[in-house]
Amino acid sequence: MAPRVPYTWRLPDFPGDGSDLKWIDPSLLVICQNADVDAAIQPLLQTLKQPFAPRLVASVFCHETMREVFKKRVVASMELLHRHAGNHSQYKKACRMIECLNAEVICVLYSDYIGFHWQRADGSPVIVCEFDQSFFGGQRPTSVVTLHTFRNVQELPQLVARERIPFVSAAVWCPKMSAAYETAFKLGLDVVYINCHSIPLVPIMEFFLAQQAHVILANHHHYEVVRHEDKCRLIVFPAVVLWCPAEPPQPEPAKRKSDQGKGAKIAES
Known part of the structure; x- marks a missing residue:
């Protein structure tokens, strides 16, 4: 059984996460x-x-x-x-x-x-x-x-x-x-x-950890693992989507036989 920690109302010293004691991902x-x-x-x-x-x-x-x-x-x-x-x-x-x-x-x-x-x-x-x-x-x-x-x-x-x-x-x-x-x-x-800054690296992280060159377009950003001087670098920049596939043409509805007959009678008269 874990030892009980006495209750205290005192807040930890600012900032409370240790970020004033060492650099955390600067x-x-x-x-x-x-x-x-x-x-x-x-x-x-x-x-x-x-x-x-x-x-x-x-x-x-x-x-x-x-x-x-x-x-x-x-x-x-x-x-x-x-x-x-x-x-x-x-x-x-x-x-x-x-x-x-x-x-x-x-x-x-x-x-x-x-x-x-x-x-x-x-x-x-x-x-x-x-x-x-x-x-x-x-x-x-x-x-x-x-x-x-x-x-x-x-x-x-x-x-x-x-x-x-x-x-x-x-x-x-x-x-x-x-x-x-x-x-x-x-x-x-x-x-x-x-x-850009602080973009999540999840889409490309698998390839970066494997040190494998790769390119992915995701979340309107270009993710790239590129090898430079025998070391892989990860580069991210915005990729604005300026093109999207056009909608396929819709077929015209077929005419009913009754409508075709009416058109023929009008033409004869």
Whole structure:
């Protein structure tokens, strides 16, 4: 018989799932040139609201031509942190380190009464520019998201190596599929979403686990297991259905004999 656990009304410490103690399936966001920024930042905004959770966005790689657009869109959509996250010791530690480094940040700002001096609002989400997670305690979630600017895809492997985070997937937003595939292969991650994120991988997972190249169209998405550098990668992107089979022509109803007789009499008259 299992031992009885004494009843307690006390809730577990925030967040309660251990996601502040270790990285749980962190992801990477890559914004390429001419990408759809509004769609790309949706999972990032969820992370900025609640930075201690599984499957959060730990880092963002942004093409240099998209940096200002990205910054404006994120700031316009930012909300303050969950109140427990804003009081978490790791968030406070990260904020102290940011001040020590004098790092550039993207955050919610408020001004004094004459609008002369601006400073970070209490409990604001923070994106730190050009510093990696190791500066803020990268062995566990730091409550901040790091942003790196790149000029070409050749720089991506080095940026991934700098972060030293166990990324399980990446979301690449790029309007040109050839460039998106090149970016996906440069990241060196097992799972890459192109112009989408967090799509269920059930339709293709059997082939991926078997390390067998395969292509499936399911749930309006293209799933592909492709071999690259002696290793299989899983790539997913939306596949819009623009064609459907036409309905077969319906046979005309046969005329009744009585109707045919009436037609003959009319013709004789």
